[in-house]
Amino acid sequence: MADPITITLRVNTRVHNIGVEPRATLLHTLRELGHTDVKNGCEIGECGACAVLLNGEPVNSCMVLAVQADGATITTNAGLGTMEKPHLIQAAFADAGAVQCGFCTPGMVIATKALLDRNPNPSEHEIREALSGNLCRCTGYGQIVDGVKLAAKRLASSRQTGGASC
Ligand code: FES
Numbered sequence: 001m002a003d004p005i006t007i008t009l010r011v012n013t014r015v016h017n018i019g020v021e022p023r024a025t026l027l028h029t030l031r032e033l034g035h036t037d038v039k040n041g042c043e044i045g046e047c048g049a050c051a052v053l054l055n056g057e058p059v060n061s062c063m064v065l066a067v068q069a070d071g072a073t074i075t076t077n078a079g080l081g082t083m084e085k086p087h088l089i090q091a092a093f094a095d096a097g098a099v100q101c102g103f104c105t106p107g108m109v110i111a112t113k114a115l116l117d118r119n120p121n122p123s124e125h126e127i128r129e130a131l132s133g134n135l136c137r138c139t140g141y142g143q144i145v146d147g148v149k150l151a152a153k154r155l156a157s158s159r160q161t162g163g164a165s166c
């Protein structure tokens with residue numbers, strides 16, 4: 001077994017200085033650190049359940065080595081909001097019925113955040129394209145698309161009233 005490499009990860013509000021195996025994925029490392037809202041689905045980059053924002057960009061954390069993320073700022077679904085104080089996107093998903101078993105939800109929320117950051121008023125086609133790397137076995141995707149539309153609508157009105165940004 002190779003010697004561990006010391007890295008620093010800034011995850012949501014926490015800073016971790018840890019030793020990792022050179023081949024450890026960011027997904028496994030995050031989960032071992034307790035960030036279990038990052039879900040382990042396929043581990044081959046196909047389901048999107050493990051999506052996080054890495055320095056603001058969405059990535060599938062199963063496809064990133066932990067050492068590649070050394071020094072990075074990582075945002076997970078739990079870093080956006082909590083049950084008590086949900087993020088606008090999380091609240092919109094709940095209100096639109098976009099959450100059934102919930103396994104895909106953290107990754108869907110991260111993909112939606114990345115979409116609305118670059119395109120606050122996406123068309124349905126753009127929404128479906130942005131979420132095409134995120135699989136859901138429960139909803140048939142209709143309610144998830146509705147959740148993204150609702151989040152975009154609420155984002156637009158909160159911007160008009162000078163409220164919270166996405
Ligand atoms: S677990 Fe990473 S894409 Fe499926």
Ligand code: FES
Pocket residue numbers: 098099100101102103104105135136137138139
């Ligand atoms: S809500 Fe169950 S996998 Fe999407």
